[in-house]
Amino acid sequence: MKKLCVVVFLCSTAFAVFPQNSRLDPLIVDDPSRIDIVRDAYGVPHIFAKTDPEVAYGLAWAHAEDDFETLQKAFLASKTMLGQHIGRDGAMVDYIIHLLRLRELVNLNYEKDISPAFKAVLQGYCDGFNAYAYTHPKEVLEKKSLPIIPQDVLTYSVLQLALGCGVEDALRKINNGTMPLVGWEPGGSNAFAFNSKITADGNVYLAINTHHPLEGQVAWYEAHLCSQEGWNIVGSLMPGAPVIIAGINENLGWAHTVNHPDRLDVYQLEMNSDNDLQYKVDNTWYTLEERTVKLKVKMPGFNLHAKKKVYWSIYGPTMITERGVFSIRTTGLMDIRGLEQWYRMNKSGNFSSFKKALKMEAHPSYNIVYGDRYDTIFYICNGKLPLRDPSFNWRETLPGNTLLTLWSRTHPLEDLPQVLNPPSGYVYNTNHSPFHATAPADNISEEGYDPTMGYETHDNNRSLRVMELLQQLPKVSYEDFKRIKYDVQLPQKLAFPVNVDTLFMLNENQHPEYAGLITTLKTWDRKGTTDSRGAALFGIFFYHVAARYQADPTYKAMTKQDCIEALAYMKQYLLSNFGTTDVTLGEYQRLERGNRSIPLPGLPDVLAAMYSTPTENGRVKGTVGDCYIALAKFTKDGPEIESVNCFGASNRKGSPHYDDQMELFQQQKTHRMTLRRDEVYREAKAIYHPEVLSKLPLTARLTKGRR
Incomplete structure (x- = not known):
């Protein structure tokens, strides 16, 4: 009798979360007890x-379990319900x-563009999310947002990829910077791959x-999937x-x-x-x-219902402003297969199969730096770039009164800048020019590339510092490799957008x-260590000058008076x-989470x-920069992996893993990760299954089909 009462209670709470008219596909995962979630020491x-x-x-x-609120916000966005929550x-x-x-893009292309295998993966993910939601009804932010379906997952991924193509910046410019959009585009990154031609071992x-x-909608979450x-x-x-x-x-x-190649065009109609x-x-x-x-x-005490016009031209999304009517066009709004391409990359076994995944050409942007156990290293300035008429200036606002500017085809993967197994034995990128991806003697020339691709040709402080460090090392040990990654020194020749040499x-x-x-x-030795007084001064100076540059991008060099x-x-x-x-940098700059604050x-x-x-x-507190770091050494016995997250594995206050990696991160240390099943189970701190839901009477009442 007690067991029956539990079942009735679970069913009633589930229907309190899922509207009575909810429609789901049949559950693709019918017995979650077959799934092991193994938690390690961190x-x-x-999985x-x-x-x-x-x-x-x-x-x-x-x-x-670790961050249900942030997950829900992603799908509230994909259902256009985020406004009623935040x-x-x-x-x-x-x-x-x-x-x-x-x-509309997702719904139009879902059946024909997404493979059956990946549809099953998407449905499995939705089943897991929905199962958690209806067993934890008090954590649900908006009941009417449930259940989620595969199209919700894809819509959110296309949004992120489109924002990464510069849609946010284009909309701001069209609206004279008055539109307060959410800043979700990441600001940088480093990637390095070294092979046997340069590694000591x-x-x-x-x-x-x-x-x-470090936090929010694009903060990294670490997992092992097997x-x-x-x-x-x-x-x-x-x-x-x-x-x-x-x-890895x-x-x-x-x-x-x-x-930052040219992936987006703005047209005036x-x-x-x-x-x-x-x-x-x-x-x-x-x-x-x-x-x-x-x-x-959502307003204080009530919800405001508003109506707004949206427009579309043959070029794409269109906005009517006092200065004119403008459309935007980007490859980021032309493909829904980005997640599936990552899935194919996840399951690649060698460079050939990895390259085959890249040939899906579903990612509109992002450099890739690759390494494998077979001594292969590779760099590509990846992107889905339009084939354009070279007679137009594609860096400016384009005339939206001619079909000559209405491109429809894109460059194939082979057209993109890429370096495979260079004689130097290394490839790298720090958001700088794709034509500086390895040693100077091995770099590819920018000559011969379509100029309308708009590739960046500059170096930055990080790329210059990489070359300073590598020039000192005829061979690179694994400890050298880690020291390069964790280096906190500016190069001797600075490369900020504003020339600040006069200060020194x-x-x-x-x-x-x-x-x-x-x-x-x-x-000052130009190192950003926590005990450095010069680093604290330069940090204060940097943000002061950056504020002026952001207000006036034509400001390029500091005078003595400045x-x-x-x-x-x-x-x-x-x-x-x-x-x-x-004052030291550690007194000025902090890594903060909850009630904890440590030098950064x-x-x-x-x-x-x-x-x-x-x-x-x-x-100041760290908000963007080093966050999740993973390092791998590919040996004959498989990869040796170490990683660290800036805070911890959980975003739930009160969890022991909410902040248990902060000291590791601050001290530039890592913890060991492994792909070996036996090791994971042997060292596990917890092994359990998602709650078994498919046997409850509720599942029989979920009708087939999609909303």
């Missing part, structure tokens, strides 16, 4: 199951999804080192992803960095002065497609009121907030980069 989930869909189910369940900023995201027609080394926000269908990989993923985005399997691994919705293309009048979308916005040329005798600051900066004014600001800042000018190394654009924002009492 709480990282290792073991027979099939890939079961692994995806376990991943969704484990991730929900307010105006969420409504702006909802509006963008309507404007870009993301759900003959093994291949790979570093995954993205510079993401099925009996050939899926066995350790790495990182973002909330809402059912696959590893950057990781038994044979190979890869890292991503952000790149030639409008009819007598008809606000008509525009002319090659002497033919077209009419903008107009729709009215409904937005629900000032004569302290000519400026006695700032003599101490000038001396500290001139004698430097004196900056020194006055730095002195006043330190005295006002600390009562002294003798790193500076903007050093290899172990850290960008910070003000917190209190003049201090």
Whole structure:
């Protein structure tokens, strides 16, 4: 009788979460007890199951245990329901999804573009998420958002990839910077791969080192996924992803960095002065497609219901402004298979199968640095780039009155800059030029590449520092490799967007009121260690100059007077907030989570980069930079893997894994990871299954079909 009462209770709470008219596909995972979630000493989930869909189910369940709120926000966005939960900023995201027609893109292409195998993985992930939701009803943010279905997962992934193509920046410019969009595009990253031509022990080394926000919608989550269908990989993923985005399997691994080729075009339409919705293309009048979308916005005490127009031209999403009518076009809005391509990369066994996955050409952007156990290293400035008419200036606003600017085809993978097994024995990228991807003698020339691709050709401080370090090392040991990754020193020749060299040329005798600051900066070793006073001064100086540059991008070099004014600001800042000018970086910059605050190394654009924002009492806290780090050495016995997350495996306050990696991260240390099943189970701190739900009477009442 007691058991029956439990079943009745679970059914009643489930229906309190899922609306009575909810419609689901049949559960693809009918017995979650076959799924093992194995937690290691740091709480990282290792998911073991027979099939890939079961692994995806376990991943969704484990991730929900660690960060259900962030996962829900991802799918609230994909359902255009974020505004009713977080307010105006969420409504702006909802509006963008309507404007870009993301759900329409997914619905139109889901059946034909997504393979049966990956549909099963997506459904398994949705089953796991929905199961967690209906067994934890008090944690559900918006009941009407449930259940989620595969199209929700894909819509959110296309949104992220589109934002990574510059959609956010384009919309801001069109609206004169007045649209308060959510900043979800990551700001940088490093990636390195070395092979036997340079490594001291003959093994291949790979570093995954993205510079993401430390918290929020694109903060990394670490997991180990292992099925009996050939899926066995350790790495990182973002909330809402059912696959590893950057990781290491038994044979190979890869890292991503952000790149900036020209992936997006903005067009100004030639409008009819007598008809606000008509525009002319090659002497033919077209009419903008107009729709009215409904937005629900959470306000104090009530929900505001608003209506807004969205428009579409033959070029794409369109916005009507006081300055004119503009459309945007990007390959980021033309493919829904990005997650499936990552899935194929996850399961690749060698370079040939990995390259085959890349030939799906479903990712509109991101560099790839690759290494494997077979001594292969590879770099590609990946992207889905349009084939354009070279007679137009594609870096400017384009005329939206001719079909000559309406591209439809893209460059094949073979056209993209790439380096395979260079004689130098290494490839790397730090968000700089793809034509500086290895040793100078082995680099590819930018000549011969389509100029409309718009590749960046600059170096940055991190790329210059890599070359400084490698020039000192004829052979690289694994410890050398780690020292390069964790380096916190700026190069001798600085490469910031604003030339700040004048600061280091000032004569302290000519400026006695700032003599101490000038001396500290001139004698500084340019390292961002927590005990460094020069690093603290430079950090304060950097954010002061960066604010001016962001307000005026034409500001390119500091004058002597600019430097004196900056020194006055730095002195006043330190005295006002600390009562002294003798402050270390660790006193100024902190790694903070909950009630914990510890000194944080790193500076903007050093290899172990850290960008910070003000917190209190003049201090700053790290917000973007080094976050999840994974390092691999591919040996004859398989990969040796180590990793660290800036905070921990869980985003739940009160969890022992909410902040248990902070000291490791601060001290530039890691913990060991493994792909070996026997080791995982032997060292496990917890082994359990997702709750068994499919046997409850509820499942019989879930009808077939999709919403």
